[in-house]
Amino acid sequence: MTARAQRRGERHEGGGATAPTIHDVARDAGVSIKTVSRVVNDDPAVRPATQVRVLRSIEALGYRPNPLARSLRTGRDEAIGLVVESIGDPFFAAMTEAVEEAVREAGQFLIVASAGSSADEERAVVLGLLRRSVGGLVIVPCLLDYARARLPIGAGGVPVVFADRPAPGLGADSVTVDNLAGVRQATAHLIANGHRRIAFVGMGLDRFPLRDRVAGYRATLGAAGIPYDDDLVVSHARDRLEPSSPLGKVLSLADPATAVIAANAVASIEVVSELHRTGRTDVAFVSFDDFPIADSLTPPVTVVRQDPALVGRTATDLLLRRMRGEAGRPRRVQLPTLFLPRGSGEIPPPKRASRTRTRTRREERPR
Numbered sequence: 001m002t003a004r005a006q007r008r009g010e011r012h013e014g015g016g017a018t019a020p021t022i023h024d025v026a027r028d029a030g031v032s033i034k035t036v037s038r039v040v041n042d043d044p045a046v047r048p049a050t051q052v053r054v055l056r057s058i059e060a061l062g063y064r065p066n067p068l069a070r071s072l073r074t075g076r077d078e079a080i081g082l083v084v085e086s087i088g089d090p091f092f093a094a095m096t097e098a099v100e101e102a103v104r105e106a107g108q109f110l111i112v113a114s115a116g117s118s119a120d121e122e123r124a125v126v127l128g129l130l131r132r133s134v135g136g137l138v139i140v141p142c143l144l145d146y147a148r149a150r151l152p153i154g155a156g157g158v159p160v161v162f163a164d165r166p167a168p169g170l171g172a173d174s175v176t177v178d179n180l181a182g183v184r185q186a187t188a189h190l191i192a193n194g195h196r197r198i199a200f201v202g203m204g205l206d207r208f209p210l211r212d213r214v215a216g217y218r219a220t221l222g223a224a225g226i227p228y229d230d231d232l233v234v235s236h237a238r239d240r241l242e243p244s245s246p247l248g249k250v251l252s253l254a255d256p257a258t259a260v261i262a263a264n265a266v267a268s269i270e271v272v273s274e275l276h277r278t279g280r281t282d283v284a285f286v287s288f289d290d291f292p293i294a295d296s297l298t299p300p301v302t303v304v305r306q307d308p309a310l311v312g313r314t315a316t317d318l319l320l321r322r323m324r325g326e327a328g329r330p331r332r333v334q335l336p337t338l339f340l341p342r343g344s345g346e347i348p349p350p351k352r353a354s355r356t357r358t359r360t361r362r363e364e365r366p367r
Helices: 003-011 022-029 033-040 048-061 067-074 090-105 119-131 179-192 210-223 246-251 265-277 308-323 351-363
Strands: 079-084 109-114 136-139 160-163 173-177 198-202 233-235 259-262 284-288 302-305 332-335 338-340
Touching: 022 033, 022 048, 033 048, 048 119, 079 090, 079 119, 090 109, 090 265, 090 308, 109 119, 119 136, 136 308, 160 308, 173 179, 173 308, 179 198, 179 210, 179 259, 179 284, 179 302, 179 338, 198 210, 198 246, 198 265, 233 246, 246 265, 259 265, 265 284, 308 332
Parallel strands: 079 109, 079 136, 136 160, 160 173, 173 332, 198 233, 198 259, 259 284, 284 302
Antiparallel strands: 302 338
16 A cells, blocks of 8 residues: 555545645645645746646645635635537537626636547546636536546535536536437427438437437337438538538438438538538428527528527526535436427428339339
């Protein structure tokens, strides 16, 4: 057993738990208490090698600076940290604006950070916010497994609320939308308008919440007696769709898609661009999530609207309650979606394609 592990074990003897102190960090890193304080307060005069050693001890011991003491020293209120997948995503941009407004009304300020492109980057972002003694966190979990990350957040640590996606296995509040109900309504709407070849296009379809949206799409097809076809469920990259894109493939199948559901606003913008670029305005289209100018296109885009501002405000309200000492079991808030038929989702299947398939079947009959 290492000295560090032994000290940690001593703190937990008898079932008790004593939070590590600045003295523990200083002893573990082999520096003075003043040096630890300077690292915690981001003093640029600390030598890089010393800073790395102290930060490693802070993480290994699970030390968290006292935010109240720091607030008294600096004369500043605690900040709230917000971690989102991408500021460029219309959904997260609107959510961030709502969180910032709610935080400002509470007399605090917001630090916003993107999660990065890997679990390690996401962990580093969260740890960076914790080292700045944020009083609470609103996190959109992306790639990091928070249940195994052993971060000092949630019960017994820094208050946290997960937004748009839950963090299974971690006891913390979460705010999501009813993804299943929304996509079921979109799929059923297209079926009611005569479509049986309905594509589902998105990015990262194996991750929540898109995984739930695919599940809802599949269940609705099954309930209508329509076979599920893997060829119609495709992913696309973040960059612009090209003629060889997944969308192009589903429209060029022997039995092509006559309707498309886009998994989110980012996918929807790409799909609309591709449909108009190729002149395929005969394809019905429904977007899960509204996006700028969706109602100004020709035809206007039918959408499943979720309210990112409401997600942000609700998450911030829950967080502020926890920061003020409210106890109780973790809350799971699920917000409804709103279906808005505007025109693009009401386009019927092309009659010409239907006649062609009928004629082909007749020609193939034995004489």
